[in-house]
Amino acid sequence: MILHDFLESGNGYKVRLLLHWLQQPFTLVEHDILKGATRTPEFLSSKNPNGRIPALELDDDPVSPGPVLWESNAILNYLAEGTPYLPTDRLARARVLQWQFFEQYSHEPYIAVARFMRHFQDMTPERTALLETEKLPKGYVALNVMEKHLSQNDWFVGTGPTIADISLFAYTHVAPEGGFDLTRTPAILSWIARMEALPHHVAITSRATP
Structure with missing residues (x-):
């Protein structure tokens, strides 16, 4: 997994913290949102059309990249499925x-x-x-x-x-x-x-x- 993030962001931190709770390996890619790094045509077209972090690439294959999931709470629900951190009830x-x-x-x-x-x-x-x-x-x-x-x-x-x-x-x-x-x-x-x-x-x- 590749997590596109900005370290000071609480929304990005949500995802990083859960990945650590789960001990799920991931690659961290930082973007300086204060300098518009998430508003570039490349980021908007391939990562998040809303121009925000976090964005999680679900596969790190550079040839055939997997889907990208954005919105922090949506990512949390995806990652927590089947774990103690998301109830089944x-x-x-x-x-x-x-x-x-x-x-x-x-x-x-x-x-x-x-x-x-x-x-x-x-x-x-x-x-x-x-x-x-x-x-x-x-x-x-x-x-x-x-x-x-x-x-x-x-x-x-x-x-x-x-x-x-x-x-x-x-x-x-x-x-x-x-x-x-x-x-x-x-x-x-x-x-x-x-x-x-x-x-x-x-x-x-x-x-x-x-």
Whole structure:
């Protein structure tokens, strides 16, 4: 497998982390999204027409390349099929999807975007105002939903880690880089510690492969 990625990306990190959990060998190909590397005609035509990472080539044969899968949560579901990280029970699988949709619509647009703004952009007065009036308040709403759940559960679905946890961990554990104070959410901090203590854990900027 070939993973097209940008190391600072939480979405790319989701895939890398699961590949490490599974001990699945892969080749990492980095693209500098800040310089438009995923917007080239070649990338758009052969990797992802939406011009984003991660994109996972499912076969590393240079002569007859396999299909390319994009969108981080779709990749997680593909890779986790048949593993303990994606339940077979119908309702439990729906719960995994529930949290993944929550991550994409109620979590990532605020927590991940706040991090991108502070981490990669110049904080103009307009961006500062957007951060303070929208990104931080709505991000805390999402964190509070997670906090309520984790105050009564160790994991998001069932009694062990699933790809629902990976989907939410990726940007939550670096939320302080976007200005979020996680000391307000002690259950989230305990969950982060549990995630980081799992076998084969790797940091978001690690280039290691299994």
